[in-house]
Amino acid sequence: MTLQSHRTRANLVPNAYRGVSVSHARLPLDPDRLREHFLGREAYRRTRFLVVRDDAGGTALLRVEKESEAPLFSPIVEVEVLATPDECAYVVAPEADTAVPSTLARIAVERAPEARAVVVEGRYEHVSFIVNPKPLRLLVQEVVPPTPAKLFDQVQRLLAVAEDLPPILPVPDVITFEELAAQAPSPRYLLPCSGSGVAVAGAATAYLDQRPPAEPWTLLGCERSQGIHEWFYGERPPTVEMCPRQRGHQTGTAVLTKCCLLEDRIEREDGRVVVPWGASLDQVRDALREVALMWEPEWRPV
Structure with a gap:
């Protein structure tokens, strides 16, 4: 199977932040290494997006397709890099409800206007994102x-x-x-x-x-x-x-x-x-x- 690209889609947000998982990786966050690292790894059945962070605070954003959503965990078979670290900002906003698209967009415009993708860690420490905020x-x-x-x-x-x-x-x-x-x-x-x-x-x-x-x-x-x-x-x-x-x-x-x-x-x-x-x-x-x-x-x- 092949993922339909969402990289250029405006105002891309997930339909639920429970589909967003955060992963810490000790490797260069370039597209090839990210695909190599995550392809074949198991992911939780609800996981559709990965926020990948390195030790220096760099952030990459991935969309993944699993072999199946039936079992609790399933191997990742497709990876799309939505944003690389030079395109992605990570913003901590404890007051923000990250389930709300307008809130994600407002934070992106106010806190990271140059970023193509903005990951927001908000209320309850829940994490979500917006890509190409317009x-x-x-x-x-x-x-x-x-x-x-x-x-x-x-x-x-x-x-x-x-x-x-x-x-x-x-x-x-x-x-x-x-x-x-x-x-x-x-x-x-x-x-x-x-x-x-x-x-x-x-x-x-x-x-x-x-x-x-x-x-x-x-x-x-x-x-x-x-x-x-x-x-x-x-x-x-x-x-x-x-x-x-x-x-x-x-x-x-x-x-x-x-x-x-x-x-x-x-x-x-x-x-x-x-x-x-x-x-x-x-x-x-x-x-x-x-x-x-x-x-x-x-x-x-x-």
Whole structure:
């Protein structure tokens, strides 16, 4: 039998770290010597990958095929060298859950950006790896405060435990109320909600949810805020648009954004996924699955 090469595959991660074994070898970690050393040796029935380390801390990464997976141990009959020591980094990150692809990718990008393969020893001293890390860059559009931006925080929390999603690297794309106000200087501003605790420096600030007496203000809000204002006061005020959904983005970029006109569903449009304002964790989890289907439909662990 012959192994189909996985050496060039992007975002290669194992489907379970129990299939990764660590071996210490006193020999040069070059491809020929590694194949010679491991061919014919017995391996545990679940072992599919070998992290081979030498006394100097060098690390090589192998994928192996055994004669059979039926017995407890079986001879190795095929060896593919996924990464040699000059291509492979070994990172100890005690806080990392090595079962999570996005965590492996984040550590690779942050701790070993030049390495083609990164082996991570993480929580519980479990070991896993990622080869050719190219995580999907996901732009998460938000308005702050609150800080941290809620949607971005939800995405980070979900990706920290998402074993079934491809490697995703969330990037915040936030705008502040101060920046919105700078687009239309005014002595008075109306904000949608007092819960944000925002007050624009140098200007009077009122909050639409408190239904204050009408003033000649500028609304920092969205279509829903304008509709509420019209209901309260009979007209729509001068407005600076704050809706993340209305913000532009570069074509070919994965985007997760939100809109308060959505109340109980998520939508896909133009490479973006849109969740309701105040989305639950379940809704954001569903949105991340939609992002994965849209941008990484072929990705699978091996």
